Amino acid sequence: MSSYASQLKAGIDIERPISLGVLKIKAKIGELMPAKQPGERGQGRGGDKSIEPDGIDLSPQTRVAYRKLAKSVEKLDEYYESTDDVPTQSGFISYAAGVHVGKASGENEWYTPPVYVEAAREAMGGIDMDPASCDIAQAIVKAKKHYTIKDDGLSKKWRGRVFLNPPYSKELCGKFVEKLTGHVEDSHVTQACVLVNNATETAWGRDLLAKCSAVCFIAGRIKFLGKTGEPANSPLQGQMVVYFGDQAQEFSAAFALLGSVLLNQSREGVGTLDEFRRSSNRMDTMRRIVNELEPHEATVARDWILERINQ
Numbered sequence: 001m002s003s004y005a006s007q008l009k010a011g012i013d014i015e016r017p018i019s020l021g022v023l024k025i026k027a028k029i030g031e032l033m034p035a036k037q038p039g040e041r042g043q044g045r046g047g048d049k050s051i052e053p054d055g056i057d058l059s060p061q062t063r064v065a066y067r068k069l070a071k072s073v074e075k076l077d078e079y080y081e082s083t084d085d086v087p088t089q090s091g092f093i094s095y096a097a098g099v100h101v102g103k104a105s106g107e108n109e110w111y112t113p114p115v116y117v118e119a120a121r122e123a124m125g126g127i128d129m130d131p132a133s134c135d136i137a138q139a140i141v142k143a144k145k146h147y148t149i150k151d152d153g154l155s156k157k158w159r160g161r162v163f164l165n166p167p168y169s170k171e172l173c174g175k176f177v178e179k180l181t182g183h184v185e186d187s188h189v190t191q192a193c194v195l196v197n198n199a200t201e202t203a204w205g206r207d208l209l210a211k212c213s214a215v216c217f218i219a220g221r222i223k224f225l226g227k228t229g230e231p232a233n234s235p236l237q238g239q240m241v242v243y244f245g246d247q248a249q250e251f252s253a254a255f256a257l258l259g260s261v262l263l264n265q266s267r268e269g270v271g272t273l274d275e276f277r278r279s280s281n282r283m284d285t286m287r288r289i290v291n292e293l294e295p296h297e298a299t300v301a302r303d304w305i306l307e308r309i310n311q
């Protein structure tokens with residue numbers, strides 16, 4: 001059913017409920033399937049299917065997956081509501097096992113590593129507001145004002161230069177993004193750096209990319225910090241930092257060594273397409289050179305670049 005919907009290009013609003021139905025069917029098969037018997041064969045090197053005495057011609061890996069679906073079937077609807085994407089078997093199994101895609105709020109002890117916060121601070125010239133934070137995170141962010149989960153940042157006014165790493169749940173992330181873009185449009189927020197999963201298939205992801213001045217697709221996946229300040233949590237997908245404001249070139253310089261920076265050509269003040277292509281080629285060359293430097297040498301090179309830009 002899900003394959004047919006995809007071929008029809010019926011759209012995600014049709015594919016999502018169909019795929020959920022397919023997962024429920026698989027879970028039912030897993031429920032009806034006999035429990036794993038002693039001596040039940042595993043997947044061989046050749047990948048051959050094994051036909052069991054019950055007559056179900058499924059690979060051992062498929063049997064395991066269907067049994068996992070059946071075991072956690074009560075969480076299927078919860079998983080469906082937690083994502084804007086088409087629900088998948090592997091995605092649900094990870095969700096049911098507690099491996100969620102993305103960072104939740106500070107309540108779940110996921111904190112942004114200093115290198116990304118410092119890059120945002122350099123790009124904007126400072127951080128006035130962190131509306132989705134906690135007291136522990138402020139040891140790194142050092143915003144002039146911040147709101148915790150108890151303050152309910154969504155109910156407050158945001159102003160100035162904002163660093164936002166929102167809760168990554170489907171509902172809350174969309175609300176934080178909507179509030180941010182609204183404050184950008186009314187000029188209450190003058191600049192913003194938003195750290196989120198690179199979920200370009202979501203409505204809020206498309207909204208960010210359509211309205212931003214620039215974006216950095218982070219190289220690799222960010223290893224978020226735990227309470228002790230040590231790397232502790234890594235999401236299942238990559239991240240992006242989305243920039244709003246009139247200092248797109250400064251943002252590009254600050255994040256050039258952290259990933260691939262793209263400028264939104266539909267926004268004012270980001271240069272022509274030819275200028276962007278030339279700048280991208282130069283940045284790629286600089287990134288390759290700097291990546292070969294020792295850490296202290298890279299710091300000196302970066303400071304020199306920023307000094308030239310500020311001139």
